[in-house]
Amino acid sequence: MDIFIKSFNRPYYLDRCIESIVKNIYNGEYSIIILDDGTQQKYLDKIKSKYENISILKSEYYDSKVKKINDFIEQGTEINNMVIPAAFWKKSIKSSKENYILVLEDDFWITERIDLTETIEIMRQHEMPFMKLFYFNNHRFLCGKIKNVNNKISSLKPEFKISSPFIVKNVILKNKFRSFSILQRLGIVNYNIKFDYYTLYSVAGAIYTKQYYDVLWENSHDIVNEELQLCNAYDDYYKNKKRSLIGFFSTDVVNTSFSSSATNMFSHINLNVYQYNHELNESWYNGKFNPMKGYPKDIDDSEIVGVLNDSKIVKIEEWKKWKSFFLKQYTDIGISNE
Known part of the structure; x- marks a missing residue:
C-alpha cells in the first residue's frame, strides 16, 4: 500500500504523522510518500534523516511558496496567491501502482494499531471502495445499516432518506438556484441532511481503492471541489448500490489537530x-x-x-x-x- 501525506509548512506535525504510522501500522508492506507544497528544505532534510525510507515529492509551487513564506518572516511581505496544488496531488496519487492507498494530511496521526493485511483483506472480501479511519467518532457521517465484521471493523450498507440522483446532486449537494437554501428556510429540510452523504466520502483519513480515489477526482479540472467529489461518490454508489458496502473502524484510529x-x-x-x-x-x-x-x-x-x-x-x-x-x-x- 502507498501512504500519501499532503504536507505544507508544518514539519513538526509531519514528524508526528510519520512517527504514528511507524508505531501503529504493522503486518504488511507500505511506502510513505510526502506530497510537499512549501516546507523549507532544511526541515525536509531533518524529516528525511529521521525516516530514511520515505519519498518526498514537491509541487510545482514549492519554490515560490517557500520564498513567499521566507519573505514574510524576514521582511513582512504580504503572502497572497497561494494556489492549492490539486493537480499535483491528483497526478502523484494517480501514478501509484498499488491497488490500495491511504491518504493523510500532515496534521493527522494514527492513534491505534492497524493490521494492514487484515484490513486490506476485509476490504477485498466485502468489495469496499474505501475504509474510514476517521469520522470524528460521529455516526452522523455513517448513514445506513451497520454490521460488525470483527471487534474493530464494521461494514455499512448506505441508505438515504432522499435517493434521487437529481435531487441529491443538484439540490442537496450543489444547491442549484439556491433551491436547498429555500427549502431549508421553509423548514422542509434540515441542513444536517448533507452530512448523510459524507458516508460515501472522506477527503483524507481513509484507505481507498485506487479506482475509487480516481472516481472521486473525475471531471475536477485539477481544482479542489468537495461538492463535485461528493457527487462523484454518489454517482458511483447509485450505479453499484446492490453491492456497495463502506468500511469503517468502530472507533476513530486517526485524529487531527485544532491547535x-x-x-x-x-x-x-x-x-x-x-x-x-x-x-x-x-x-x-x-x-x-x-x-x-x-x-x-x-x-x-x-x-x-x-x-x-x-x-x-x-x-x-x-x-x-x-x-x-x-x-x-x-x-x-x-x-x-x-
Missing part, C-alpha cells in the same frame, strides 16, 4: 499562522519542541505555550483565542475534538 492550521486566520484575532508555525517549526528543528507530547491526543498546550513564551511576536492569549474560535466552527456542527 494549528496551515492557513486559517481570523480578522478579529491578532495571530498570523505563518508566523505561529515558523516559531514552532524553528523550535522543533532545534530540538526544543516535542510534537509527540500529549500523544495519542493533540500536542499538549503546555508544549506549545513553552515555545510561545520565548516569542516576541506571537502572543499566547491570541493563540488561545484563535484555537477556541477555530474549534468552535466544528463543535457548532456537532464535531468534538475528543
Whole structure:
C-alpha cells in the first residue's frame, strides 16, 4: 500500500504523522510518500534523516511558496496567491501502482494499531471502495445499516432518506438556484441532511481503492471541489448500490489537530499562522519542541505555550483565542475534538 501525506509548512506535525504510522501500522508492506507544497528544505532534510525510507515529492509551487513564506518572516511581505496544488496531488496519487492507498494530511496521526493485511483483506472480501479511519467518532457521517465484521471493523450498507440522483446532486449537494437554501428556510429540510452523504466520502483519513480515489477526482479540472467529489461518490454508489458496502473502524484510529492550521486566520484575532508555525517549526528543528507530547491526543498546550513564551511576536492569549474560535466552527456542527 502507498501512504500519501499532503504536507505544507508544518514539519513538526509531519514528524508526528510519520512517527504514528511507524508505531501503529504493522503486518504488511507500505511506502510513505510526502506530497510537499512549501516546507523549507532544511526541515525536509531533518524529516528525511529521521525516516530514511520515505519519498518526498514537491509541487510545482514549492519554490515560490517557500520564498513567499521566507519573505514574510524576514521582511513582512504580504503572502497572497497561494494556489492549492490539486493537480499535483491528483497526478502523484494517480501514478501509484498499488491497488490500495491511504491518504493523510500532515496534521493527522494514527492513534491505534492497524493490521494492514487484515484490513486490506476485509476490504477485498466485502468489495469496499474505501475504509474510514476517521469520522470524528460521529455516526452522523455513517448513514445506513451497520454490521460488525470483527471487534474493530464494521461494514455499512448506505441508505438515504432522499435517493434521487437529481435531487441529491443538484439540490442537496450543489444547491442549484439556491433551491436547498429555500427549502431549508421553509423548514422542509434540515441542513444536517448533507452530512448523510459524507458516508460515501472522506477527503483524507481513509484507505481507498485506487479506482475509487480516481472516481472521486473525475471531471475536477485539477481544482479542489468537495461538492463535485461528493457527487462523484454518489454517482458511483447509485450505479453499484446492490453491492456497495463502506468500511469503517468502530472507533476513530486517526485524529487531527485544532491547535494549528496551515492557513486559517481570523480578522478579529491578532495571530498570523505563518508566523505561529515558523516559531514552532524553528523550535522543533532545534530540538526544543516535542510534537509527540500529549500523544495519542493533540500536542499538549503546555508544549506549545513553552515555545510561545520565548516569542516576541506571537502572543499566547491570541493563540488561545484563535484555537477556541477555530474549534468552535466544528463543535457548532456537532464535531468534538475528543
